[in-house]
Amino acid sequence: MKLGVLFSGGKDSTFAAWTAKKYGHEISCLISIISKKEDSYMFHTPSISKVKFQSKVMNTSLIMKETLGEKEIELEDLKKAIKKAKNEYGIGGIVTGAVESVYQASRVQKICNELKLECFNPLWQKDQFELLEDLIKNNFKVIIVGVFAYPLGKDFLGRKIDKKFVLEIKELNNKLGINPAGEGGEFETYVLNCPLFIRELKIKGFKDFGERNSWRRELEII
Amino acid sequence: MKGRVLLISVCKEKLHELEFVKPIEDILKKEGANYFIRDYKEIKKEDLEKSSKIIICGTSLADNKFTENLDKFSWIKSFNKPLFGICAGMQIIGLIYGGNLKEKTEIGFYNEKLTKGFFGFNGVVNVYHLHNKYVCFSKLKDFKIFNQGEISQAVKHKDKEIYGTLFHPEVRNKGIIEGFIHL
Numbered sequence: 001m002k003l004g005v006l007f008s009g010g011k012d013s014t015f016a017a018w019t020a021k022k023y024g025h026e027i028s029c030l031i032s033i034i035s036k037k038e039d040s041y042m043f044h045t046p047s048i049s050k051v052k053f054q055s056k057v058m059n060t061s062l063i064m065k066e067t068l069g070e071k072e073i074e075l076e077d078l079k080k081a082i083k084k085a086k087n088e089y090g091i092g093g094i095v096t097g098a099v100e101s102v103y104q105a106s107r108v109q110k111i112c113n114e115l116k117l118e119c120f121n122p123l124w125q126k127d128q129f130e131l132l133e134d135l136i137k138n139n140f141k142v143i144i145v146g147v148f149a150y151p152l153g154k155d156f157l158g159r160k161i162d163k164k165f166v167l168e169i170k171e172l173n174n175k176l177g178i179n180p181a182g183e184g185g186e187f188e189t190y191v192l193n194c195p196l197f198i199r200e201l202k203i204k205g206f207k208d209f210g211e212r213n214s215w216r217r218e219l220e221i222i
Numbered sequence: 223m224k225g226r227v228l229l230i231s232v233c234k235e236k237l238h239e240l241e242f243v244k245p246i247e248d249i250l251k252k253e254g255a256n257y258f259i260r261d262y263k264e265i266k267k268e269d270l271e272k273s274s275k276i277i278i279c280g281t282s283l284a285d286n287k288f289t290e291n292l293d294k295f296s297w298i299k300s301f302n303k304p305l306f307g308i309c310a311g312m313q314i315i316g317l318i319y320g321g322n323l324k325e326k327t328e329i330g331f332y333n334e335k336l337t338k339g340f341f342g343f344n345g346v347v348n349v350y351h352l353h354n355k356y357v358c359f360s361k362l363k364d365f366k367i368f369n370q371g372e373i374s375q376a377v378k379h380k381d382k383e384i385y386g387t388l389f390h391p392e393v394r395n396k397g398i399i400e401g402f403i404h405l
Binding site for chain 2 (some may be wrong): 093118123125
């Protein structure tokens, strides 16, 4: 089936896209919503504008849509983008990287239902540590580009998700209940390389913004 | 716990099994249950014989293919071991017992008022819905309904260990599935 992927450039949507391809589906386009609101309920925000570099190394078309980020308006904008994907690429379904968030998943389900599209959530309810282990096992090079919860600080920005990271996050999960996959919005990620990319993306530079336990990193990608 | 649990997939698309079968499989693993998985079209008599309990999983909103293949579920009426149907699985049980499909879309979290006796759940319970259709069990004399409201959300056969939920207990009410596998 031809599928469009709701793509943020982070680990979950990229891993979901790869999974869909592994199951024999065709990734016809990526759909990215750029929210002007930094704390959007629906959409991952740090480094979202860098998805165009990922779409290039995936050889996949990208539909980008800006939204003001107000709760229901961003859903209307998402629906317009999905409709465009259906009309222009003839997709039969949407893939999301939703893991736990019923808020996000149910809104996408409703839109797909209205547009008569299948909705695939291959990571739904997946154990968070299993997800991190799967990323490492399948050669996903993922870095942290945003932190939004105590005790995560600026020093976490740029960290690679590797075995050391998993051990550390396990400890934080046990002590402070930090969600190991950042599903509670504790951190956001950017994928520099994975089996869908024809080459690894390189970081030319970056700028960090924030204070205390709320930081984001804007990447300059080549 | 004794025996093997058979998980039945009704998903038309294999990719959907990660969303509708794997979360149940993860609960069974965590509970230390012995289990095996089969596609509903490939179930053999031996599978039914060697299973101690069966769970029929749900599928996506757009997938109603199973309704065209109800003959593959004719074993349900003569099955005398515990059986649980989730969403599409509950619809299948209802259809096999003579019910009809009705239209009703419910997506996301809802509060349902469950009555006493359904795996320890009682009162207002927050549940995850994902369906466009349902079977009205109030017209099926063999079943008891464990919720208030127009749409049957949680049911049990009056004489057999056959259960169903229209909602997806694997999302926020895992205790229901745990309760079933420990019957």
